[in-house]
Amino acid sequence: MQEKIKNLIKEALKNLEILDIDFIVEHPEDLKNGDYSTNVAMICAKKLKTNPKDFAEKIKIEIDKNLPKEIIKTEVAGAGFINFHLSPGFFRGSIEEILNNKNFSQNNLFSGKKIMVEYTDPNPFKPFHIGHLMTNAIGESVARILECSGATVSRANYQGDVGLHVAKAIYGLLKNKKLQDKSGANANQAGRIGEAYVEGSLAYENDEESKPASAQGHSTLRVSDSMSYGEARKEIEEINKKIYARDDEEINKIYDWGFRVTMDAFEDLYKMLGTKFDFYFLESQMAPIGEGIVKDNVNNIFEESDDAIVFKAGKHDPKLHTRVFITSLGLPMYETKELGLAVEKFKTLPNMNLSIVVTANEQMDYMRVVAKALSLIYGEYTDKMKHITHGMMRLSTGKMSSRKGNIVTGESLIRDTIDLVSLKIKDREYDEELKSKIAEQVGVSAIKYSILKQSTGGDIAYDFEKSISFEGDSGPYLQYSYVRAKSVLEKAMKENILPDPHSENAPLEIFELEKILYRFPEVVERSAREYEPHYIANYLIEIAHSFNSFYGNNKVVDKEDKNSPYKIALTFAFTFVMKKGLHLLGIEAPEKM
């Protein structure tokens, strides 16, 4: 429809012998101003230095000459907008389209494209915190939106299976054998390993604070020097070496158990969150690949400095800074592994068109540097990399740090939210199995929606008391509207009234719901174009509100009402769009709640 209107305007301009005008066609915020609106007259008037309102009238006359049947009238309003009002026939046709066209929601923005989306990235031996929950919710939703836009999407997860964090956790496990308890579910065991990690990190940091004063503040301090003080530090670094070397029986056993248990616990969470990964990349495997790339390009792109191998990105772009890729001890840094990962992805998925990585904002600058290095070495990848960053969960107590243990784990947040839902539905007459399924669906939706309702870049204020809402602008509100509509449809079936979208059965009044349901595919396309799920979230709130309002003012199922079959068809259309929209957010639509 939007295209149709654009062409209509272009045709009118041609008749007026005006060329090369950039204008937009959009939905006015207020439905009073029509279904579509254009600023074309204001743009032209500026160029021709004439009065915009008069000029709008002139264009309107041209447009009206060949008005298609979907447009019932046009009008000039405001500062010179031309508004288009769609006909009842169009709206009724759109309801029929929603019911009959299985591909209604789709667009072809990415058709034929192979895309990999990397997201979540929790590290084994460390807790899965709410930051990971955020990355997961956004990544999964973006993946689904791209799929709906024609892409073939692979989901990837990148995990740090080696490094100091593992050594810290194992240190904690060795010091406090109780934490090696292998009873209970994966989540319980993983929880204890998380505690061990916190213990290990604290021991490590306390040692750092007890450094001799003479050593503090020396910027030239080498890692090797730090080995000389602090028992815990020393031990942890010993453990770290043994993990790499795999030459210690006891540590190997703990490592293998801890790796499996934490990874399995993550897997349980992914299942609950509705994510299934196609590829897992491990940091230990990316390290040699990255090292190879760096070493092949020393003196070319990378250079030696203070015994380390660095990349002076500032030489290529003044906004970027220098970063170490290989330490003075010859160990590969995160940047090097990231470089290896980027290249490995293109090998894993040949002919990939786009490689997307979702992380928190803090990684933006590192990733820019890595991307710069990558594009200097592999120019062909430059336009195929996309980094999506999101804000963090702001806690009233300050920044969360898994090292300090002042975090809300993703697992505990999900559990607490589900408990809250369980409490709410405990008196419903459903069997226990259904109740726990509903609690899970609604709980996860509350969390995911609170993340996806706002634009991706911003932080989310996280308040223990009232962060997760079940009312108003919330996931459960969407689900509730869906369930309510389903229940109406069930009643219609019992009373044997069949849906019928044809206009002859429709009431004269056009409901607001009809005026916005047809916009769904446009919203999905915009979400895909901008990699922004929140447009869909906001849109779903709009249609849910419209439906609830329609529901409140109309009796849908009514044998006496000849319009009832049409209203039932409209309710059907609402459930179709809502279910699909929830799916795109990674949220399930329950049948009952």
Next chain:
RNA sequence: GCACCCGUAGUGAAAUGGAUAUCAUAUCCGCCUUCGAAGCGGUCGUUGGGGGUUCGAAUCCCUCCGGGUGCACCA
């Protein structure tokens, strides 16, 4: 210090350079003998300060103030 991001009702957010800045929450007032009140209707209240560009600025530019993040051997 340098770079990047951000500042919208009491609170949390939305807005493709467009029309009377939109939602939710909190407050207050109504509505369950019509199909699910996790709902509906009403009430209250907003673009950090100052310049500039524009027919038109929350949005673009400059500046000041305030916050966040990142800047050499962690990931």
